[in-house]
Amino acid sequence: MNNSKFKKEKLKIKDKYDCCSVQASSDSLYSASNSSSKSPNSFGAHEIGTPWFDGTEGVTQCPILPGDTFVYKFVVDRQGTYLYHAHYGMQREAGLYGSIRVSLPDGESEPFSYDYDRSIILSDWYHNSTYEQAAGLSSIPFVWVGEPHSILIQGKGRFNCSTPGIEAGLCNTTNPECTPYALTVIPRKTYRLRIGSLTSLSALSFEIEGHNMTVVEADGHYVEPFVVQNLFIYSGETYSVLITADQDPSRNYWASAKVVSRNSNTPNGLAIFNYYPNHPRRSPPTVPPPGPRWNDTEPRLAQSIAIKSHQGFIHPPPQTSDRVIVMLNTQNRINGNVRWSINNVSFNLPHTPYLISLKHNLLHTFNQNPPPDGYDFANYDIYSVAKNVNATTSNGIYKLKFNTTVDIILQNANTMNPNNSETHPWHLHGHDFWVVGYGKGKFDNFKDPKNYNLVNPIMKNTVPVHPYGWTALRFRADNPGVWAFHCHIESHFFMGMGVVFEEGIEKLGSLPTSIMGCGDTKGFHRP
Numbered sequence: 001m002n003n004s005k006f007k008k009e010k011l012k013i014k015d016k017y018d019c020c021s022v023q024a025s026s027d028s029l030y031s032a033s034n035s036s037s038k039s040p041n042s043f044g045a046h047e048i049g050t051p052w053f054d055g056t057e058g059v060t061q062c063p064i065l066p067g068d069t070f071v072y073k074f075v076v077d078r079q080g081t082y083l084y085h086a087h088y089g090m091q092r093e094a095g096l097y098g099s100i101r102v103s104l105p106d107g108e109s110e111p112f113s114y115d116y117d118r119s120i121i122l123s124d125w126y127h128n129s130t131y132e133q134a135a136g137l138s139s140i141p142f143v144w145v146g147e148p149h150s151i152l153i154q155g156k157g158r159f160n161c162s163t164p165g166i167e168a169g170l171c172n173t174t175n176p177e178c179t180p181y182a183l184t185v186i187p188r189k190t191y192r193l194r195i196g197s198l199t200s201l202s203a204l205s206f207e208i209e210g211h212n213m214t215v216v217e218a219d220g221h222y223v224e225p226f227v228v229q230n231l232f233i234y235s236g237e238t239y240s241v242l243i244t245a246d247q248d249p250s251r252n253y254w255a256s257a258k259v260v261s262r263n264s265n266t267p268n269g270l271a272i273f274n275y276y277p278n279h280p281r282r283s284p285p286t287v288p289p290p291g292p293r294w295n296d297t298e299p300r301l302a303q304s305i306a307i308k309s310h311q312g313f314i315h316p317p318p319q320t321s322d323r324v325i326v327m328l329n330t331q332n333r334i335n336g337n338v339r340w341s342i343n344n345v346s347f348n349l350p351h352t353p354y355l356i357s358l359k360h361n362l363l364h365t366f367n368q369n370p371p372p373d374g375y376d377f378a379n380y381d382i383y384s385v386a387k388n389v390n391a392t393t394s395n396g397i398y399k400l401k402f403n404t405t406v407d408i409i410l411q412n413a414n415t416m417n418p419n420n421s422e423t424h425p426w427h428l429h430g431h432d433f434w435v436v437g438y439g440k441g442k443f444d445n446f447k448d449p450k451n452y453n454l455v456n457p458i459m460k461n462t463v464p465v466h467p468y469g470w471t472a473l474r475f476r477a478d479n480p481g482v483w484a485f486h487c488h489i490e491s492h493f494f495m496g497m498g499v500v501f502e503e504g505i506e507k508l509g510s511l512p513t514s515i516m517g518c519g520d521t522k523g524f525h526r527p
């Protein structure tokens with residue numbers, strides 16, 4: 001199928017949601033009703049012409065107050081698997097999320113076939129509240145959130161009863177609510193399994209004992225199919241994999257999600273891959289697969305590199321870019337607080353959302369100096385703890401020239417702990433980007449661009465930067481609005497690991513008043 005034709009089609013949200021009470025019509029009307037606390041909701045949609053419905057507090061809208069209802073109305077512009085979640089403080093981690101499946105218009109077909117379509121969400125779970133965690137992250141001395149107590153597969157998990165601080169007796173495995181999620185399959189049938197990760201922290205390796213998975217979709221784009229035994233998935237990403245129930249049908253199998261990239265003591269998340277007609281609670285007769293070694297970066301990098309655009313759906317990137325922004329990711333100390341920074345600038349959100357400030361000329365509400373386009377390349381040793389870990393905070397934003405092509409180089413580095421570099425899943429709002437390259441070590445701006453994949457790179461909206469490595473992205477600044485780009489680890493964005501882009505704001509009409517009411521827009525009352 002021709003991709004441009006495909007993009008022009010107005011796609012419908014299928015009348016199917018995976019885990020939530022959302023209203024949907026063909027144009028997708030999402031109504032968020034808030035019974036407890038403030039919580040804008042963000043989607044993986046592009047919000048072309050409706051940037052005010054992107055759902056990012058401080059960027060595109062004011063928070064939704066307790067008791068308020070906020071209606072998100074936007075056009076769903078492409079097929080695929082998407083996620084939505086709260087985008088205020090650390091509320092996503094507290095469980096405000098779900099997934100959205102967008103089907104193809106009638107009469108169009110996908111470049112692969114399957115018998116059944118299923119979705120699961122992977123997440124992680126803490127027993128303590130996110131407010132307590134947020135307080136710890138902004139305290140002196142710093143209190144880190146630590147590793148999650150559980151990994152959840154479709155909302156179900158287990159935890160180690162000996163975890164300090166957890167009340168004995170809580171881990172009641174005989175409670176029916178504690179039984180693992182069962183994905184029931186009919187022998188010999190092929191399943192499209194849509195897997196989304198909404199972990200707050202954990203990078204995961206997901207596998208189904210004894211079954212290979214063929215990856216066919218990533219973040220809404222068709223992938224040149226490739227087979228994996230375990231799928232590495234980072235917070236904010238979605239994948240579709242095909243699995244055929246072709247093993248001994250007289251038993252069940254384990255599905256397992258293991259934390260990678262961090263030395264975690266969180267028990268692997270387990271679910272049951274249940275061959276009908278075996279009982280869905282019948283434990284598989286085998287021990288669950290142990291999963292890959294947590295600190296082996298090679299297979300994760302290899303998977304990232306293996307993801308290519310499906311041959312029939314290649315939409316090649318522009319061969320050159322107009323601007324290159326190198327983003328050094330570092331952990332820093334600012335006035336005694338532990339923070340994350342990009343090019344030594346740690347991000348903080350303004351009280352007045354940028355979109356409103358820019359449209360209504362409230363320019364005093366945020367720092368008008370843009371953050372830097374790079375860092376002191378020659379003198380920065382990415383393999384060591386920085387000699388000077390100080391940084392500054394700012395709420396300044398990058399202004400992109402409309403309709404230009406922008407390259408972003410995410411450069412990873414050592415944290416403030418010796419011999420430690422973490423994986424960061426970076427998520428861009430309002431766009432898909434081409435992932436033109438990954439590399440180890442320090443990005444070489446002379447050599448590395450020559451090896452970019454400008455032929456069949458995948459387009460995505462979330463991508464990992466691996467420990468001590470770099471990831472290069474290219475996108476077109478062609479969606480008028482203000483867009484967050486941030487690490488999808490909940491605590492890292494909270495600690496300043498993000499930036500904001502503005503492009504083509506002058507092309508937008510008037511803003512809905514429903515997004516107003518906070519900061520300097522207090523007088524601009526909601527209807």
Ligand SMILES: O=C1O[C@H]([C@@H](O)CO)C(O)=C1O
Pocket residue numbers: 144331338415416417422492
């Ligand atoms: O931001 C973080 O802080 C801790 C650690 O570096 C300091 O305790 C950690 O693992 C993070 O990802």
